[in-house]
Amino acid sequence: xxxxxxxxxxxxxxxxxxxxxxxxxxxxxxxxxxxxxxxxxxxxxxxxxxxxxxxxxxxxxxxxxxxxxxxxxxxxxxxxxxxxxxxxxxxxxxxxxxxxxxxxxxxxxxxxxxxxxxxxxxxxxxxxxxxxxxxxxxxxxxxxxxxxxxxxxxxxxxxxxxxxxxxxxxxxxxxxxxxxxxxxxxxxxxxxxxxxxxxxxxxxxxxxxxxxxxxxxxxxxxxxxxxxxxxxxxxxxxxxxxxxxxxxxxxxxxxxxxxxxxxxxxxxxxxxxxxxxxxxxxxxxxxxxxxxxxxxxxxxxxxxxxxxxxxxxxxxxxxxxxxxxxxxxxxxxxxxxxxxxxxxxxxxxxxxxxxxxxxxxxxxxxxxxxxxxxxxxxxxxxxxxxxxxxxxxxxxxxxxxxxxxxxxxxxxxxx
Amino acid sequence: xxxxxxxxxxxxxxxxxxxxxxxxxxxxxxxxxxxxxxxxxxxxxxxxxxxxxxxxxxxxxxxxxxxxxxxxxxxxxxxxxxxxxxxxxxxxxxxxxxxxxxxxxxxxxxxxxxxxxxxxxxxxxxxxxxxxxxxxxxxxxxxxxxxxxxxxxxxxxxxxxxxxxxxxxxxxxxxxxxxxxxxxxxxxxxxxxxxxxxxxxxxxxxxxxxxxxxxxxxxxxxxxxxxxxxxxxxxxxxxxxxxxxxxxxxxxxxxxxxxxxxxxxxxxxxxxxxxxxxxxxxxxxxxxxxxxxxxxxxxxxxx
Numbered sequence: 001x002x003x004x005x006x007x008x009x010x011x012x013x014x015x016x017x018x019x020x021x022x023x024x025x026x027x028x029x030x031x032x033x034x035x036x037x038x039x040x041x042x043x044x045x046x047x048x049x050x051x052x053x054x055x056x057x058x059x060x061x062x063x064x065x066x067x068x069x070x071x072x073x074x075x076x077x078x079x080x081x082x083x084x085x086x087x088x089x090x091x092x093x094x095x096x097x098x099x100x101x102x103x104x105x106x107x108x109x110x111x112x113x114x115x116x117x118x119x120x121x122x123x124x125x126x127x128x129x130x131x132x133x134x135x136x137x138x139x140x141x142x143x144x145x146x147x148x149x150x151x152x153x154x155x156x157x158x159x160x161x162x163x164x165x166x167x168x169x170x171x172x173x174x175x176x177x178x179x180x181x182x183x184x185x186x187x188x189x190x191x192x193x194x195x196x197x198x199x200x201x202x203x204x205x206x207x208x209x210x211x212x213x214x215x216x217x218x219x220x221x222x223x224x225x226x227x228x229x230x231x232x233x234x235x236x237x238x239x240x241x242x243x244x245x246x247x248x249x250x251x252x253x254x255x256x257x258x259x260x261x262x263x264x265x266x267x268x269x270x271x272x273x274x275x276x277x278x279x280x281x282x283x284x285x286x287x288x289x290x291x292x293x294x295x296x297x298x299x300x301x302x303x304x305x306x307x308x309x310x311x312x313x314x315x316x317x318x319x320x321x322x323x324x325x326x327x328x329x330x331x332x333x334x335x336x337x338x339x340x341x342x343x344x345x346x347x348x349x350x351x352x353x354x355x356x357x358x359x360x361x362x363x364x365x366x367x368x369x370x371x372x373x374x375x376x377x378x379x380x381x382x383x384x385x386x387x388x389x390x391x392x393x394x395x396x397x398x399x400x401x402x403x404x405x406x407x408x409x410x411x412x413x414x415x
Numbered sequence: 416x417x418x419x420x421x422x423x424x425x426x427x428x429x430x431x432x433x434x435x436x437x438x439x440x441x442x443x444x445x446x447x448x449x450x451x452x453x454x455x456x457x458x459x460x461x462x463x464x465x466x467x468x469x470x471x472x473x474x475x476x477x478x479x480x481x482x483x484x485x486x487x488x489x490x491x492x493x494x495x496x497x498x499x500x501x502x503x504x505x506x507x508x509x510x511x512x513x514x515x516x517x518x519x520x521x522x523x524x525x526x527x528x529x530x531x532x533x534x535x536x537x538x539x540x541x542x543x544x545x546x547x548x549x550x551x552x553x554x555x556x557x558x559x560x561x562x563x564x565x566x567x568x569x570x571x572x573x574x575x576x577x578x579x580x581x582x583x584x585x586x587x588x589x590x591x592x593x594x595x596x597x598x599x600x601x602x603x604x605x606x607x608x609x610x611x612x613x614x615x616x617x618x619x620x621x622x623x624x625x626x627x628x629x630x631x632x633x634x635x636x637x638x639x640x641x642x643x644x645x646x647x648x649x650x651x652x653x654x655x656x657x658x659x660x661x662x663x664x665x666x667x668x669x670x671x672x673x674x675x676x677x678x679x680x681x682x683x684x685x686x687x688x689x690x691x692x693x694x695x696x697x698x699x700x701x702x703x704x705x706x707x708x709x710x711x712x713x714x715x716x717x718x
Contacts, residue, residue, distance in 0.1 A: 005457050006425065012416050022651050024670065025661045048457040057660065070658040070674065072585075081424070081455065088420035090470045096426065097433060097473055102540055122481040126472045147421065148492030148520075164489035171512040173554060178501045181586060183529045187497040190422040194488075201557050203596070205587040207656050216417045219493075222524040253529045257589040259652045310532060331715070337570075344537045347507040373689040380709035383716045396716070402692035404714065407707050 005048055006087035011283070013082055014213050016042040017067070020054075021079070022210065024066025025057065049081040051401035071207040075200040077180060079212040080189045093262065095132060095140050098122045099150075100163065109153065109162035112138055119266055168194050177202050183253070184222075186215045208260025213280070220285040221264055224250050227287070228294035233266075234283040241285060246270075249291045251301045253279070254311050263311045267297045273320070274301055304366070306348050313365035315389060323368040323392075325349075327375055328360045328384040338381065345374065358383070368392050372399075379403075421491065427684070428453035428462055430486040433473060437485055440478035443467055496523035505541040509550045517523065531588065538591025539609045549614045553595055557581040561615040563597075567610045579604065580621050603631065605647070632677040637685065637697045642667035646693035670697075 003127040007013055019026060021057045031039040043065055050067060053074075057064045069078055102110065102118045104152075110118070116137050141161055144150035149179045153160050172195055173365045179188030181204070211218070224231045250268035251274065255262040263276040274297070291297070304313060307322055331338040339359045342351045351364025365371065368387050375385065375396070387393045404410035420426060428450045435441060435449065443463055448460040466474040474480050497615075500522040501507060502514040540546050556563050565577045579597035585605070586593050593608040598621075640650050640661075647669055651661060658674040675683050684705050687694055696703045 005455060005461060006423070022648070022655055023661060024659075025663045044457075048455045051456055055660070057662070059662070064662075066660065068658050068660060069656075071656040072676075073658075083417055084422055084424040084427075085455070086418050086420045086423050088423070088425070090465070092420060093426065094472045096421075097429065097482055100486060100488060101482045101484055104487075106489075123472050125475055125481065126469050126477070130472050147419075148495065149421075149489045166490040166495060166515070166517070167487065168490060169513070169515055171510075171514060173558070174501075174507065174510040174512045174514070177506075177510070177586070178504070181506070181588065182497075182501050182504060183524060184417075184497060186417060187494055187523075188501070190496075191490075191494060193422070193424075199558075200582055201554065203583055203585045204588040205585055205594075207587075210652070210655055219417050219523070222528055223527050226521060226524065252527070254532045255529070257531045257534050259649070260655055261652060308532065337646060344473070344535045346534055350541070370689070376691050377685045378687040379688045380712040381716065382713060382718055384520050385718060399691040400713065402716070403710055406692055406695050407703070407710060409707065409710055409714065 004087060005045060006085050007045065008087045010082070010216060012038070013042055013045065013085075016046065017079060017082060017213050018210075020046065020065055021067040021069070022070070024055075025064060027061040027064055029062055045085070049085060050078050053078050069209065071209050072203060072205050075203055075208040077185065077189070077212050079209050080186045080209050082213070083186050083215060084190075084193070091132065091136070092140075094123075094130060095119070095137070099137075099140065099144075103150070103161065103163040106163050106165035109160040111158055111160055112141070115141075115161060132227040157320065172198055173201060176200055180204050180207065184215055184219055186212055206257065208257070210260045210280070211255065211262045214262060214282070217279050217282045217285055218253060218262065220287065221253060221279070221282075223248050224285070224287045225252070228291055229265075230288040230291050231263065232286040232288055233264075233277060234285075235277060235281045236283050238281065246277070247288070248277075249297055251298050256310070257382065265301055265311065267300075274304065274313055276313070307363075307365050309347055309363070309365045309367065312370050315367050316369050317391075320366065322364040322366065324362070324363040324364050324386075324388045325368045325371055325375075326360060326384070326386045327377050327378070327382055328354070328358060329381045330383050331381055334356065338378075341378075360384075372396065417493070421488065424454040425458065425462060428458060429466070429471070429473065430488075432462075433480050433482045434485040436474060436478065436480040437482060441474070442478060445478075446474070483635065492520055492525070495520045499606070500524045508547055509541060511551055511555070533589075534591050535589060539593055546549050546608070549611055550593070550608060552614055552616070553581060553608065554584065556616065557583055557595075562619065562621040564613075564615050564617040564619070565595075565606060565611055567606055568612060569610075577604065577606065578607075578619050578621055584608075633674055634677050634680070634699075634702075635650040635672055635674045635684065636687075636699070636702050637699050638671040638673070639664075639695045640669040640671050641693050641695075642669070643693055646690065650690055650694060653690075 028039060053067050055066050063303050064395055098119050102115060112134055116134050119132055140151055145152045149164050151162050151164055168191060175188045175192050179185045196402050230249050232398060233248060234243055236243050246268060248268045250264055250266045252265045252266055253262060262278055262279040265274060265276055267274050314324060329338060339353060342359055342361050346361060349361060352360045355358055368389050369392055385396055431449050431453045432446055433542045446463040446466060447459040450462040454462060465471045467702050473482060475652045495517040499517050499520055503522060503526055526709055562578060562580050565579060567575050569575050577599050581595055581597045583596050584593055585596055595608060597604055638649055654673050660672045662670040687696060690711060696706050
């Protein structure tokens with residue numbers, strides 16, 4: 001099939017975008033084990049959609065392609081472009097603009113045969129006018145009724161069609177902000193596209209745009225959550241490319257503002273426990289039956305919240321017992337912001353001021369391992385670290401020793 | 416469904432072409448110019464021939480169109496549900512604009528359905544009437560480029576006064592705070608909205624030339640990344656929002672170059688340290704010294 005800039009399925013481009021944006025160190029050969037043509041086509045599409053964000057580097061192994069975006073400077077998420085590249089037929093686009101031109105006023109309503117006859121009038125001056133039969137027009141109208149943009153009303157035995165009266169409100173500034181800052185912001189971006197070009201009033205710092213690639217998955221998950229339904233998830237194991245199926249009750253989407261990772265918290269009846277599933281590893285979601293126990297399971301997640309540092313509901317060893325963590329930091333008189341950092345950045349647990357120069361953080365969490373990166377961010381002032389998970393305590397000290405060695409500060413040589 | 420042609424760049428481009436064609440006959444060059452502006456880099460190679468060749472029977476050979484009204488499409492149910500969900504966000508009150516109610520649809524999600532689990536706990540007070548008033552005044556000044564007199568408190572709690580020309584507002588989801596980026600007498604400055612105590616339109620004319628003003632310096636740090644405990648993925652995701660470049664060196668080593676704003680250097684040091692021995696600063700030497708200093712201080716903590 002000839003190359004087309006537009007695509008029908010999002011799955012493959014989602015994988016390529018992830019590889020190019022997050023990693024960007026794979027050579028063409030590493031991608032082309034399955035299909036060289038597929039790699040070339042996807043790369044060409046991304047070049048067209050993302051323009052200057054696509055970069056290249058020549059290496060001994062070949063040319064590496066990567067996406068580099070400073071999201072503090074870009075103002076609008078460039079990855080949204082992929083969601084605006086859905087393919088369509090020649091008939092789809094022709095019918096779309098003619099139908100909405102006929103139904104230009106919400107007060108106008110026409111029957112199927114009236115609409116079909118009107119469409120013929122629009123097309124009569126073309127060299128070889130297309131003909132849309134009633135069944136094609138009916139199918140398109142049904143699609144639009146499902147999307148909520150056309151309203152079908154029955155009068156007696158006849159169905160009349162009119163356009164919905166809800167047009168885009170004047171909310172440009174609000175859309176500028178929420179198209180980047182709200183979940184599923186790509187929908188806000190669709191709305192912005194309908195507005196005249198405008199100056200962006202906002203920029204975004206610490207702005208992770210990766211989640212945009214999982215928008216359809218997140219949208220389906222939120223629909224299931226709203227309807228309190230079970231779902232069947234297909235997830236991929238990135239280490240061995242194996243796909244597995246899970247029947248779960250979706251409870252909440254949780255995301256990190258410090259990594260952009262997004263997770264589904266869900267109850268798995270098979271294991272009788274609440275676990276997290278990374279949304280970027282979810283390949284597909286099927287919405288199933290209503291869950292009668294939904295409110296009870298959601299309440300169970302709420303009860304767990306005070307002991308969740310991140311999303312892990314069990315320790316690395318697989319145990320579901322609380323691990324006690326405590327660490328102490330010291331600071332100078334003019335470094336009170338360190339105490340404030342502990343208070344501001346803690347997600348659970350408590351902070352105690354021991355004296356004018358010392359503060360201690362303590363918490364009981366399901367997985368103390370999740371807390372390690374945060375604790376290490378206090379390196380230079382940690383005077384005590386205790387954890388009931390002895391292996392983690394040992395690992396923390398060993399990591400410090402390795403860091404000293406890494407910079408030639410103790411024993412060992414620099415790596 | 417999000418992935419739909421109704422939201423596509425091509426539909427938007429063709430809508431723009433037809434809007435123009437409702438007023439005048441378009442040449443192929445006109446169509447290509449609109450396609451370039453509204454769609455993707457290569458789209459003009461598809462859109463103009465499809466219209467000219469009558470595959471899409473919307474533009475007649477003379478460049479006129481049988482379409483009589485500027486194209487428009489009502490809001491889809493998905494868009495209304497998303498807007499309704501946004502209307503439940505406390506930050507929506509910062510904006511003077513109002514989202515209609517859309518009584519016939521349910522919100523796409525409620526605030527408790529999607530949660531950030533690591534946002535800082537001292538975010539801006541979005542429910543505070545004074546904060547909302549200041550935010551709106553500042554947003555208006557940003558939009559209309561009018562100067563402001565601002566009184567604020569600095570990190571040490573001392574009062575500070577500025578007369579500034581607002582440039583834009585910056586939001587950090589991690590900090591859950593807004594900052595005003597503006598031009599003052601000494602060049603570009605950042606003011607945390609949460610620290611502003613008073614704000615009003617300035618009567619003083621402010622002469623400023625952004626071209627002559629100081630802009631934030633950018634630096635690049637080069638790191639070596641070791642493939643242990645899934646570090647490559649964790650590190651690359653963590654630093655994904657920067658301009659960056661990653662390269663595989665050998666079996667378990669990667670080279671990573673990240674460009675950051677110099678004003679955020681301390682934050683970068685902390686973020687790199689948080690990855691422990693999986694990440695090592697290679698250059699510049701000045702940055703390596705910052706890491707070493709902290710490690711030496713840690714060694715003296717008696718742990």
